[in-house]
Amino acid sequence: xxxxxxxxxxxxxxxxxxxxxxxxxxxxxxxxxxxxxxxxxxxxxxxxxxxxxxxxxxxxxxxxxxxxxxxxxxxxxxxxxxxxxxxxxxxxxxxxxxxxxxxxxxxxxxxxxxxxxxxxxxxxxxxxxxxxxxxxxxxxxxxxxxxxxxxxxxxxxxxxxxxxxxxxxxxxxxxxxxxxxxxxxxxxxxxxxxxxxxxxxxxxxxxxxxxxxxxxxxxxxxxxxxxxxxxxxxxxxxxxxxxxxxxxxxxxxxxxxxxxxxxxxxxxxxxxxxxxxxxxxxxxxxxxxxxxxxxxxxxxxxxxx
Amino acid sequence: xxxxxxxxxxxxxxxxxxxxxxxxxxxxxxxxxxxxxxxxxxxxxxxxxxxxxxxxxxxxxxxxxxxxxxxxxxxxxxxxxxxxxxxxxxxxxxxxxxxxxxxxxxxxxxxxxxxxxxxxxxxxxxxxxxxxxxxxxxxxxxxxxxxxxxxxxxxxxxxxxxxxxxxxxxxxxxxxxxxxxxxxxxxxxxxx
Numbered sequence: 355x356x357x358x359x360x361x362x363x364x365x366x367x368x369x370x371x372x373x374x375x376x377x378x379x380x381x382x383x384x385x386x387x388x389x390x391x392x393x394x395x396x397x398x399x400x401x402x403x404x405x406x407x408x409x410x411x412x413x414x415x416x417x418x419x420x421x422x423x424x425x426x427x428x429x430x431x432x433x434x435x436x437x438x439x440x441x442x443x444x445x446x447x448x449x450x451x452x453x454x455x456x457x458x459x460x461x462x463x464x465x466x467x468x469x470x471x472x473x474x475x476x477x478x479x480x481x482x483x484x485x486x487x488x489x490x491x492x493x494x495x496x497x498x499x500x501x502x503x504x505x506x507x508x509x510x511x512x513x514x515x516x517x518x519x520x521x522x523x524x525x526x527x528x529x530x531x532x533x534x535x536x537x538x539x540x541x542x543x544x545x546x547x548x549x550x551x552x553x554x555x556x557x558x559x560x561x562x563x564x565x566x567x568x569x570x571x572x573x574x575x576x577x578x579x580x581x582x583x584x585x586x587x588x589x590x591x592x593x594x595x596x597x598x599x600x601x602x603x604x605x606x607x608x609x610x611x612x613x614x615x616x617x618x619x620x621x622x623x624x625x626x627x628x629x630x631x632x633x634x635x636x637x638x639x640x641x642x643x644x645x646x647x648x649x650x651x652x653x654x655x656x657x658x659x
Numbered sequence: 660x661x662x663x664x665x666x667x668x669x670x671x672x673x674x675x676x677x678x679x680x681x682x683x684x685x686x687x688x689x690x691x692x693x694x695x696x697x698x699x700x701x702x703x704x705x706x707x708x709x710x711x712x713x714x715x716x717x718x719x720x721x722x723x724x725x726x727x728x729x730x731x732x733x734x735x736x737x738x739x740x741x742x743x744x745x746x747x748x749x750x751x752x753x754x755x756x757x758x759x760x761x762x763x764x765x766x767x768x769x770x771x772x773x774x775x776x777x778x779x780x781x782x783x784x785x786x787x788x789x790x791x792x793x794x795x796x797x798x799x800x801x802x803x804x805x806x807x808x809x810x811x812x813x814x815x816x817x818x819x820x821x822x823x824x825x826x827x828x829x830x831x832x833x834x835x836x837x838x839x840x841x842x843x844x845x846x847x848x849x850x851x
Contacts, residue, residue, distance in 0.1 A: 449679075450679065602678050608672055609675050609676075609679060611739065612672075612675075612676070612735055635739075639740045640665075640672065640740055641668075643739075
């Protein structure tokens with residue numbers, strides 16, 4: 355029987371939390387579900403990737419998402435999705451296998467490629483009417499789609515989101531964290547600076563850009579949502595979920611502890627935003643790290659719902 | 660630090676790490692303090708695992724440089740158990756060039772730590788050989804280890820004859836005789 359701190363229990367809680375998180379976000383995007391809607395800002399491309407990882411663990415969710423994509427794929431920034439997907443479809447640094455199965459990702463790519471999947475899209479669209487409602491862009495967690503509605507499906511939406519959440523940033527940092535080309539981000543920021551939409555300040559070798567508070571019309575939306583940087587978050591939890599579900603990690607507290615140490619810096623960086631502290635790996639040699647770290651990782655997942 | 664109570668954990672961890680580092684099956688021949696602890700011959704801690712070579716087709720063969728997957732696996736274990744850098748090392752490998760005690764291969768004690776890692780520990784009698792040599796060469800804790808092994812006169816005589824094949828100089832023979840006398844083996848010294 356699985357004990358409270360066993361790998362089996364960890365997998366059970368992890369999978370449950372991960373799926374609840376996905377359902378809540380998709381519910382907010384218009385998929386019918388019993389779960390409550392999320393209050394967190396949604397990153398659509400990151401959510402698609404995370405759902406692809408969990409596709410085999412919740413077929414009902416996956417089917418609903420495929421239908422959603424068939425109906426509302428115009429909201430998806432495919433170039434950004436492709437760039438973001440690189441870390442998920444190549445063999446993972448620690449697990450030595452891709453986080454998303456090839457056939458699952460091919461299904462997404464096929465669906466988003468309108469010329470190749472028109473037949474499948476039509477089928478999905480007709481079924482979708484019963485289970486989907488169009489995303490209501492005024493919902494605060496859908497600020498990304500709201501901005502895409504205003505600026506189009508391009509880098510501008512994430513750029514504004516970044517500046518709203520972080521206050522300021524340079525073009526390299528923003529490009530890295532939003533998964534856009536640095537040159538593209540730089541050109542937009544420079545144009546916005548010329549027009550006075552953002553403020554440019556030279557600091558060392560980099561220009562820092564911030565939104566001019568006088569022009570910000572979205573602050574009320576952001577105030578109710580604490581921002582999560584979803585791509586690294588989903589990458590972290592995908593690794594954990596896959597490891598917890600597959601040998602040799604799944605029944606080995608030591609190997610899971612070792613993986614926890616691998617992802618410790620990533621987890622620390624993510625948890626900084628909600629001030630959750632993780633136990634120092636040096637204080638818990640071998641598999642002694644499993645109980646305290648597994649609990650903290652589940653706590654972080656819970657706080658993201 | 661490595662000691663008998665965590666040795667099993669450390670080698671099992673190394674086996675598990677080999678499994679996730681795309682590694683291959685490997686058999687290592689281990690001597691030194693780790694072998695003393697593993698066979699519970701001497702209860703003491705050690706900071707590293709001295710690898711003499713790999714065990715292949717009934718022979719001990721030189722490794723030269725550990726394969727990348729073993730280095731990667733050892734690095735993970737180093738981090739996970741707060742072990743010193745180079746905790747798994749090929750320090751004593753040159754012993755293969757100068758010769759091993761006769762019958763060492765037959766006396767190796769095999770322990771399997773999983774699907775990938777098998778360790779062959781050198782036996783008590785071979786430890787007496789190596790520890791006598793190290794006592795003459797370096798002294799210190801090796802002397803302590805040697806006498807904790809409680810060698811008989813016959814065993815010390817065999818070890819003495821072997822160490823003289825490692826260094827054939829007259830000076831070394833004098834050091835050996837002096838060492839044996841100092842530790843109460845005057846009769847044995849006379850036979851050298």
